[in-house]
Amino acid sequence: MKIFFAFIVDGMKTAFRGGALYYLWMSFLLFLMGITAWNYFFQLRDGLVITGLSDQVSWGFYIANFAFFVGIAAAGVLLTVPAYIFHRKEVKSVVVIGEAMALSAVVVSMGFVAVDIGRIDRAWHVIPGLGKFNWPHSMLAWDIVVLNGYLFLNLFIPMYILFKHYQGKEAPIRKYFFWVVITCFWAISIHTVTAWLLSSNVARPFWHTSLMAPRFISSAFTAGPALMIIILQLVRRYTDYPVSQGVIKMLAIIMAIAMQISLYFVAAELFTDFYFEGAHAASMHYLFLGLDGFDGLKSWIWTSVALNLTALVLLMVHKTRNNMVTLNIACVLGFIGIWIEKGMGLVVTGFIPTPLGEIFEYTPTLRELGVSVGIYAIGAFIFTILVKVAIEIELGRIGKHKNINQGVGNASELDEMTTAKTVTVST
Amino acid sequence: MTDKQLPDTNIQTPGSQEQESNPDLARRHFFKRLGMVGATGVAATTGVSVAVEATKTEPSWGGSSFMDAMGDLFQDHYTRMSDEEMTEALDRIKRKAKRKFGIDIHCEDTKPMPDTYFGYALNLSKCRGYRECVEGCIRENNQGRDSQVQYIRVLEMDEGDSNLEHSEHYYDPATVPVKGKYYLPVQCQQCDNAPCVKACPVEATWMDKDGIVVIDYNWCIGCRMCMSACPYWARHFNWTEPQIAAEDLNPNTNYLGNRPRMKGVVEKCHFCTQRTRKGRQPACMEACPTGARVFGNLLDPDSEIRWILENKTVFRLKEELGTEPKFWYFTDEARART
Numbered sequence: 001m002k003i004f005f006a007f008i009v010d011g012m013k014t015a016f017r018g019g020a021l022y023y024l025w026m027s028f029l030l031f032l033m034g035i036t037a038w039n040y041f042f043q044l045r046d047g048l049v050i051t052g053l054s055d056q057v058s059w060g061f062y063i064a065n066f067a068f069f070v071g072i073a074a075a076g077v078l079l080t081v082p083a084y085i086f087h088r089k090e091v092k093s094v095v096v097i098g099e100a101m102a103l104s105a106v107v108v109s110m111g112f113v114a115v116d117i118g119r120i121d122r123a124w125h126v127i128p129g130l131g132k133f134n135w136p137h138s139m140l141a142w143d144i145v146v147l148n149g150y151l152f153l154n155l156f157i158p159m160y161i162l163f164k165h166y167q168g169k170e171a172p173i174r175k176y177f178f179w180v181v182i183t184c185f186w187a188i189s190i191h192t193v194t195a196w197l198l199s200s201n202v203a204r205p206f207w208h209t210s211l212m213a214p215r216f217i218s219s220a221f222t223a224g225p226a227l228m229i230i231i232l233q234l235v236r237r238y239t240d241y242p243v244s245q246g247v248i249k250m251l252a253i254i255m256a257i258a259m260q261i262s263l264y265f266v267a268a269e270l271f272t273d274f275y276f277e278g279a280h281a282a283s284m285h286y287l288f289l290g291l292d293g294f295d296g297l298k299s300w301i302w303t304s305v306a307l308n309l310t311a312l313v314l315l316m317v318h319k320t321r322n323n324m325v326t327l328n329i330a331c332v333l334g335f336i337g338i339w340i341e342k343g344m345g346l347v348v349t350g351f352i353p354t355p356l357g358e359i360f361e362y363t364p365t366l367r368e369l370g371v372s373v374g375i376y377a378i379g380a381f382i383f384t385i386l387v388k389v390a391i392e393i394e395l396g397r398i399g400k401h402k403n404i405n406q407g408v409g410n411a412s413e414l415d416e417m418t419t420a421k422t423v424t425v426s427t
Numbered sequence: 428m429t430d431k432q433l434p435d436t437n438i439q440t441p442g443s444q445e446q447e448s449n450p451d452l453a454r455r456h457f458f459k460r461l462g463m464v465g466a467t468g469v470a471a472t473t474g475v476s477v478a479v480e481a482t483k484t485e486p487s488w489g490g491s492s493f494m495d496a497m498g499d500l501f502q503d504h505y506t507r508m509s510d511e512e513m514t515e516a517l518d519r520i521k522r523k524a525k526r527k528f529g530i531d532i533h534c535e536d537t538k539p540m541p542d543t544y545f546g547y548a549l550n551l552s553k554c555r556g557y558r559e560c561v562e563g564c565i566r567e568n569n570q571g572r573d574s575q576v577q578y579i580r581v582l583e584m585d586e587g588d589s590n591l592e593h594s595e596h597y598y599d600p601a602t603v604p605v606k607g608k609y610y611l612p613v614q615c616q617q618c619d620n621a622p623c624v625k626a627c628p629v630e631a632t633w634m635d636k637d638g639i640v641v642i643d644y645n646w647c648i649g650c651r652m653c654m655s656a657c658p659y660w661a662r663h664f665n666w667t668e669p670q671i672a673a674e675d676l677n678p679n680t681n682y683l684g685n686r687p688r689m690k691g692v693v694e695k696c697h698f699c700t701q702r703t704r705k706g707r708q709p710a711c712m713e714a715c716p717t718g719a720r721v722f723g724n725l726l727d728p729d730s731e732i733r734w735i736l737e738n739k740t741v742f743r744l745k746e747e748l749g750t751e752p753k754f755w756y757f758t759d760e761a762r763a764r765t
Contacts, residue, residue, distance in 0.1 A: 055576075122649075131504075
């Protein structure tokens, strides 16, 4: 218990130590969170009227980001499977980064739900036992269960491993292998349930398709690796933690496959809706071609199509996939492309036209974006701290064991190291 | 019995006499009011200044006392509240209304009547698109005026076409009905298999014993899941604190009905629980000058609604979704008897 306490304290200390660049980055994130706090104050005072939402389009930017980041969270396990099931050594070392990404993304998605609900003061109504939980009927109730479960799984498994390493011990895999398997299935479940949150609504033909959950999974496994590839490179650049090129190559291949599947699913939807256009195709028509002179999302979705197709080509050609510059371009394009497609493209379109046939468009307000910006920042903030602490433990710089590196808790040395890194980066 | 003691603010229908003879006048009357509402809306959206000024002398805590705010915060689910807790909740509602509007309102928890299961039928041959039902509903049910929440939406449809996507929601001709058009009022269909009830994560909405889908406004967390689930676009959200002029407030209210709502919660048509659970007509039926609306107890074999279901060709909206609405549409054309 005492050691665990030291583990937490050392972790906290590590979070507060760092070079100038680290402090700059964290202050920037805190600044973004400040923007959110400021804008959220107005939302609390005046209500959700400060958003661009309406009775017609009752979910928008917040829920779009929620759906997207649940996908990123689910994709966090992509490293877990090869590491623990197929025992690939070079993946094992970065699996903790994947778990940190999953954890941070869950927090981001929960943050977006939190700002979306009208009565945050009544959030306790969803606590089973204390409130009243419409389970198993409500898909949102399911989502609350699976997201919280995922949060805990991704918190406790890495914590267990890191705590063992902190003590200089091996973490015996048989002790937590069961939970790793659970996490893998759980990851699929969080995104499936989020898809069902939309597809369970008979009132919204655009969402009411059995392809929704497979689409969600495939697009998550596109955007997730995209983000992971970029993050791993950042870790490699700003820390001395070993990140093998093999992991990045593996992720690029996963992304290439998932992007093909994802676009294939989109094409299947487009065919079904457009071959013989019924009333149920109205939303799709609005999204891609506009409806009755309203085409607010048209250029938005075509941008996404162009981005995704470009990324697909870059990923499928061996030369461009193996070149870090073009791979990074593919990652950025694919990430944004999916963010558009399954974010606003999917969520907002479901509301247009309304069940009574009214076309009413939605544009997020500046305030709404202001509330959102800090939620991303919270994710980045948590991720940075988790990864920083994890790396320090994994490299044996902090811990309670004999083989500890010199300069335990020596802030100045760490500072020097980070600054040295920064210099190399800038040169 | 209780009916007598209660002030009924809703019988006044000054326009109803002239409506039948001069629908144009009635229509203009309606839009003039909407215009006035719009103007106050602009004032209100420029800041919460309106609300702030009204409560300036009051303690903070959203215009209620600390104790009331705490009472609201920890108020239990409707079905779990004891009689005592309900009395306290009703008292808080009254105190809050007094602070906000300066009016003593009556608020009670009216339970469903025994052997009652409500249904509604609407005669499309008789509806002439006056939207008196819309206005009557707003007057009765204390919807936010500047936010223009309306439980009933009357759709103007082309003859020979029942595609809702071709409907006109904001029709505004000089006179109604317009030649070549017919009118389709839509409100909560009180589904027997309600998707909204299933979707709510906290059971803030449910179907009561008399078949009415009700909402506990104090339990709703404002996630708007139900709004996505509703195929009839019947649910409306309070995007901001609803503003109602004190003189427009209907002080005769019910907990699961027309009591003043707060920002951040969903509301919808509840078949006027405050009236119908006491044997009265819903406000939209009372307001309708053409007699297009028929409300009644489906369990009563002698009720008018039962007669309609047995003798008219009826249909329900989006029946293919399996929502089992308790809201039927029919026309004057009688069904051939076998």
